[in-house]
Amino acid sequence: MISLLALAINYALICVVIAMLFCTVRLLIGPAAHDRVLALDTLWMCGMLLALILGMRFGSQIYFEAALLIALLGFVSTIAFAKFLMRGEIIE
Amino acid sequence: MELVMALAIGILFGSGIWLILRPRSFQVLTGLLLMSYAVNLFIFMMGRLWIDRPPLTLGAHLPDPATVADPLPQALVLTAIVIGFATTALYLVIMIGSRGLTGTDHVDGREPDQ
Amino acid sequence: MPTLLLILILLPFVGSAVAACMPANARNREAILASVVTLSGLLVAALLYSKVGNGEVVHYRATWLPAYGVDFALRMDGLAWVFVMLVLVIGLLVMLYARYYMSPKDPVPRFFSFLLAFMGAMLGVVLSGNLIQLVVFWELTSLTSFLLIGYWHHRIDARRGARMAFTVTATGGLCLLFGVLILGHIVGSYDLDAVLAAGDLVRAHPWYLAALIFIALGALTKSAQFPFHFWLPHAMAAPTPVSAYLHSATMVKAGVFLLIRLWPTLSGSQEWVWIIAGAGICTMLLGSFAAIFQHDMKGLLAYSTISHLGLITLLLGLGTPLAMVAAVFHTFNHAIFKASLFMAAGIIDHECGTRDMRILRGLYRQMPFTGTLAIVASAAMAGVPLLNGFLSKEMFFAETALVGGTEDWSMSVVAVMMGIFSVAYSLRFISVFFGKPTQVLPKMPHEPPRWMRFPVEILVLLCLVVGIAPGPSVEPTLKLAVASVLGEHTPAFSLQIWHGFNVPLLKSVIALLGGITFYVLLRKYFALATRDKTPLLNRFNGAQAYETTILRLGVAASWLVKWLGTQRLQPQMLLLMVALVGIPLLLVQPLPKFAKPVIAGSDALFALMWLIGCACAVTAAWQAKYHRLAALMLVGGTGIVTSLTFLWLSAPDLALTQLMVETVTTVLILLGLRWLPPRLTPRELNIQVSHRVWLRRSRDILVAVVGGLGMAALSYAVLTRPAPQGIGDFFLLRTLSEGGGSNAVNVLLVDFRGFDTMGEITVLAIVALTVYALLRRFRPAPESMAIPAQRANDVDPVARQAPAQQANNGYLLVSGVYLRFLLPFMIVVATYFFLRGHNLPGGGFVAGLIFAVAIIVQYMLAGTVWVESRFGLRAHLWIAYGLVIACLTGLGAFLFGYPFLTSHTARLHLPLLGEIHVPSAFFFDLGVFVAVVGTTMLILLALAHQSVRSHRLPQGMPTAAQTASAPETI
Amino acid sequence: MKRGLPSPLLSGVLLALWLLLNQSLSPAHLLLGAVLAIVAPLLARPLMQPIGYPRLAKPVMLIRLLGMALVEIVHSAITVSRLILFPKPDGMNSQFIKIPLDLRNPYGLALLSCLINSTPGTVWVEILPDRHELVLHVFDLHDEQWWVATIKTRYEKPIIDIFHEEIHEENPP
Amino acid sequence: MNEMETIPLWAAALLVPLLILGGSIILIGALGLMRLPDFYQRIHGPAITVTLGAGCLLIASMLYFTVLQSRLVLHELLIAVFVLMTAPVVSMLIMRAAVYRDLRAGKRDSGVASGDVYRFPEQE
């Protein structure tokens, strides 16, 4: 069961990395700018989850802060992009 | 692992080189960004690769330094990241200042005569 | 006694400084000053004669460059004394003459100042006790002569003449320096005494020829010897007193002096004869021949000077002691008659307003006295008996005959030819006094003022005295001079007018008669008076060659600079990158070896992650030109992967910082992106990309690939070697016990290497200030001034909402609730990251960035104006206080006698709360936090303000007043 | 009290945040957390002004609403996952729909948007400015009226109650 | 992975499904983002990632560390709260940006005209 747990953690890890790969594909092919923004935002989210899973995998709390930071502030660049697309300027 | 990191650094650096050889200032800016990723990773690698061995001494007794990542390159990279951010900001502002004054975004501040 | 030497040399320079400070029209005072200085010099020289006259050598020495064995040394022996007298006596006469020659409108302070400085320099050359110092004064004479020739610098001929003279003589000076260095190397000392004593050593040394050639180059350029003679005629643009002084009596004699001075060391070899005598012969013939065909009186005198200098050089080149005597003797004679002739020419010029011999005629009637003086001096120049020129020329003829012996007459033929020519040009010179007076002169000539003629009278008198009574008048002096050069080899000689009928006398007669005939023939059949060019020699125009050379030099240099360099950025970057790859490959032998790659379990995931990072990077590189936004996002993708790598590879601090920097950088670039021009792809523009562009791109790709591979190889080489036993362990072992924190990285930043951090926040501060200063003058391109397309249409119903309206009740209302509600959370989280930094990942940087981002979000939401009306963050003060806090924390250690930044942890026992550790590094980190907040805000807001500013001004640029009144608060 | 502690609710949440972050209940952290919980809202107040701090009239109802939403989220997530993995052969009926809203309280709207956006399959687009209609995008639309009804009754109404909308709004939308 | 040895069986039995479900959902969300045909559909993909996917993992993490450290570890809740407070803004803003960009650009095949909410401006 324990090795099953390890396997599950690894599975989740692999899933997240592959998910990131999918996001990257969207980021690369676009086609619209908002597609890319969406992909980038999702990439950030996946990064957060990756940090979380790494924490479990290594049984360490060190990785938590990175996840927390992404959760709280990862969206800032996304809304900056979104605002740029919508208004042509991010601080008016 | 070593191979992956080495290749990654190489590819980032190579992309950066390509970009800083380009004529448009935004390309150069992007190139400098990519190159600084590569260089930061490179400095970081100088302490070798350690997985889950952050240089923290949280426990009651000191860790064996031989089993923990070298903190020095990390401190250096931290400084390098911050300075890199500063220089990016500077280059960006000069880029737009130059574009405003010279009317072009060519790195030489003038369109090449062709 | 030695101090007298110092006085002698300092006097003119002091006088020069004083003269420069006088008012512009103080002709009399200037002349008096100059004369007093010169007379004082003469007095000093007279005092020194008491020693020097006995054959003693007077020395003055002061340390200057002991490391190189060079002292400031003055040395006066007989030769030097005689030259000093020459410089001073002629100098005195020239000063007097100049008083009358210079127009009342001429600003004379400069003139007399330069003249006195020149005199000092000339005395320096003559009195130098070591070779290096001699070179110094040598170049000084060039410099002062340049200033004097260019005195009337509004005239193009003066400027050209001055430049030419300076370039040639200064170049000669460089050669001389080189030669002297070699000589010094051979002898092992630059001291003149040592050098003069080392003649045999020098001549035997393999470097002798080099020394000789370079010293000769120095001497020949200075003395206007072929092929460097061309500068002298052009130097005639100088005021006549200058010509009389520099270009007849003194400066051009410096070269001759040098040859005399170094005669004991350098002469006596075949090379010496070939080089020196060869140059002398050519110059002598060339100069005298060309002199005949000049129309400018001063030009004629200049060529005649060239020729006489050639004669002296030839004598020196012959290398016999007696020739040496003749050379020294002729040096004086020439100085005397040539100076007087120049002055006479100056008088004619002054009175008639021209020196053109094609116009001047019959002047004898208007100025008989001057005419007589000039005719006598010319006769001396031509070598007419009873005048000084005759005596030395006679000696010259004798020496030439001696050298050739009975078989070889060539030397004698040359000498006689020179004699013929000099008679001819002397006749040409005095021809201005004869014939029918012309009416077309610019001015009506009269006799000059009494005292203007006086110097000429003195000099002509000297010609006569020496010519008639050489024995009593000049022989002791000559012996003194020659003895100090030749020492025990001084030949016995006596100066007499009459040596009986002999070969030299025959030559003199032939020369005289031949000269007259030649002149008459030329006048009759060769239209001497109107010919434009010197026959035979007009092909060689040294001046033109010089100008062409200088011009070609400039062109070649431009070409070279263009070929060797570039002003464009791209090639420079290319070179930098090529150097990065090439130099290690070229220099480092052997290159590090590589280990076989080992693939481990987790590598696949890692590789997958970096597949993402690399794909983003490469695509960003590809897209950055036409799709900036996409490129920016792609770079962001690489950034995320980089952060995660840091996290994965045990660097949580780096991961946190990188994440925040990512965010801030994105915002930053987005703020700037608006001001860049739209860029259409070639396809959109219907442009064919040329082959050259593709070639260039292929080259750049090659460089990029090679550079990337190089970096990869380096990384791999490092990663596969075991780490050396470095200093890293030290930090881990002490971070808790002595650094007071368990996060070694943070303790490194605030304690072990706090000094770095100090510099780092300074960099941030500098950049912020720079950005702020730059943007205050920011002038957007006209096409980016307009309101962005997104807001200038009716598709979006809220397009025209004002920023504050959007957030407070517009389309951003709902988003605004989130963004505003998050602010206190972000503040708490920033505090959290700040406080835990010392022990766990976090710290002032990250916290500062979080705090800044929290505020930036508010700006994005509600716009600059609204936010700043409620929340004034004086960013530049934050920067200042941040730096000061950090710095003062570090300085606190001074109070306890510790070095800067020494940290200390205070352990406080508080009721209820228990023991609290307050490390001083905490305050340092606080400074970092404050500075980072200030910096980030200042940079971002300075950028953000541009939109507000430029929208306020839809037409035209921001005016200076508006720029200056931009609020200080941001 | 209001001057020094504009929103006790928010301060409480911030204190909880602090303690959770530090995973500690030590007196030092309680004190520090309390200070921060007071200072941070004060610092933020000038910028919060247009919307003010939220006041909950019926916190219990909020919790019930959240519980309901949680179930809905899980349910929708599974639906959407299925649709992604096994796309319908004739394609999805993705559409924009309009829902007229009575809710005016900004916090209420925010809560609504949070619930809608957190529920996979629906995305809040905007509130059309003139008619106060909410535009949603629905991943796979079956029945527009069902959506309007659901949102209005299951979400909007409880939210209006939770925030106890008053007639005299400080900041009318 | 020494720490994992100390996890009791019951916890592992809870953790494994959570992790597998979370991982799978994340993957499916990203797959949606990559594969769905138009933007307005694609935006629904990440929604499951940040809600159910992240939720499962956060619960797993909380459980894991609570068991591992034998004390209540709840700070993952903060992540959940923050995600809930930020993800909606992101989708709102991107969505709105996309709608009006498509409208302005006149992209008729973008899906923005589905339903009768948005219409393209009259071409002139």
Place this chain on the structure above:
Amino acid sequence: MNLAWDQHLIVVPVLLPLLCGALLIALNERRHHLKFFINLGSAICLLAVAARLMWMADSGHWPQGIGVYLAANWAAPFGIALVADRLAALMLLLTAVLATAALLYSMQRWSRIGVHFHSLFQFLLMGINGAFLTHDLFNLFVFFEVMLAASYGLLLHGYNVTRIRAGMQYIAINLAASLLFLIGVALIYASTGTLNMADLAARLSAINTDGLALLKVGVAVLAIAFLAKSAMWPLGFWLPATYAAASPPVAAMLVLMTKVGVYVILRVWLLIFSGEAGAAAGFGFDALLWGGMATIVYGAAGMLASEAPGRLAGFGAIVSSGILLSVIGYGQPSLVTAGLYYLLGSTLALGAFMLLLELIERIRSPGAAVLALTMEVFTIEEAPDEPVGESIPGALAFLGLSFAGCALIIAGLPPLSGFVAKFGLFHALLNPGVAGSTPTPATWALMALILLSGLAATIALLRFGVRTFWAAGKISPPHLPFIEAAPISLLLLLCVVLTVQAGPVLAYLERTTEDLHRPQRYIDKVLSEPVISGPLGKKEVQ
């Protein structure tokens, strides 16, 4: 045990400008005079401190003449050590002198045309001083960045089109070079495990072949960065445009900054690759020598080709860099002595020249200069005027004299320090002081190049001077405020002092060179410097 108060002086050249700079940010721009006087006061204090440090280094105050300051009280190589020896103190003094002059000059005009000039200036000083003092490679990077960042700001101060074009190039290249700097430092750390220069030198013997190769690559990459900054051909093309574009006081400081690159190369190379370095000895010296010579050629050609004064001065600086680099590469102690003397004189003169150029620009009418050029090229004869000179107003005379002074030094003509330097170089080249050593082709090539570059400088400066002062037609007397003339006079006066007092100066430099060529003493001193123990002194060395 407390640290002696005057030991703190070592760190003052970094801290004082930092604090002043920070305070100046907070002061309102409107209080211009106060800002100026704070700035000047700081510069003058730095002058005093540098002089004092020089005295301490030279008078036996410190054993071996080396003062070590362990920042944060951590022993080398773990903490960051600052080292003040004769060379560092000299460079500090030079910096302070040039800074004082540039600052005085800036009072009239340049410090007011943009904001935060004074802070940036102080930070620039901090960076330069830090670079001279620090003994840690990464800290050197940080101070380089401080210096460069401040120079970017100052270069663009009050910018216009030319300045921003030059600035873009300067900044882009320096950013790229900074990346190389980091790569170099990283490689050095990877191969030796240390960043402290002394420790690095000490560890060389224990390093294996592979590590040595990595180290060499690292140092080579590092050198490229420094060489780009010190404008070695072909990495220095940015320099002329940058110098020409910068405002005069900034240009004067830029002159010093090329010398920082040279300084670092001198320091690092002599420490790491000197004769005592075993297998690594002599690495790269040839490259420096030949690269330096190529630089001389390029610079000399550039001087000949330049019409614009700013570019002329820029190429002058390139020549100067080239000479210094080849001097280092030649690898002979006595030559280094002469090279240092040359460095002093040429820096002061080029600095003065930069300040002077603007004053000259004010009197130059480009039209007249072009006309004069045409007339000279086509030898158009003017109608000879009445030979009456034009009187030269005092201000113009001052400019002319100062120009002549600068030109003489730059061209290496007598009687000023330029000649002494040139003579010293030649003397050292011809008399290596080692028995049996004969001049190599490199000796002759270097001598010839120095000679020819002097000639080129003479021709170019002569041409420029004649066209400016003589051929420009009627020149209206320039407005010459004392505050702008004084710094130029000060710098030139120092050159005169340097010439007259060449003996003592050279003796000092000889001692400096001796220090540099005995790295072991240096290494021992730095690595054995004790930390301060005591009540706060938790750090006992074990």
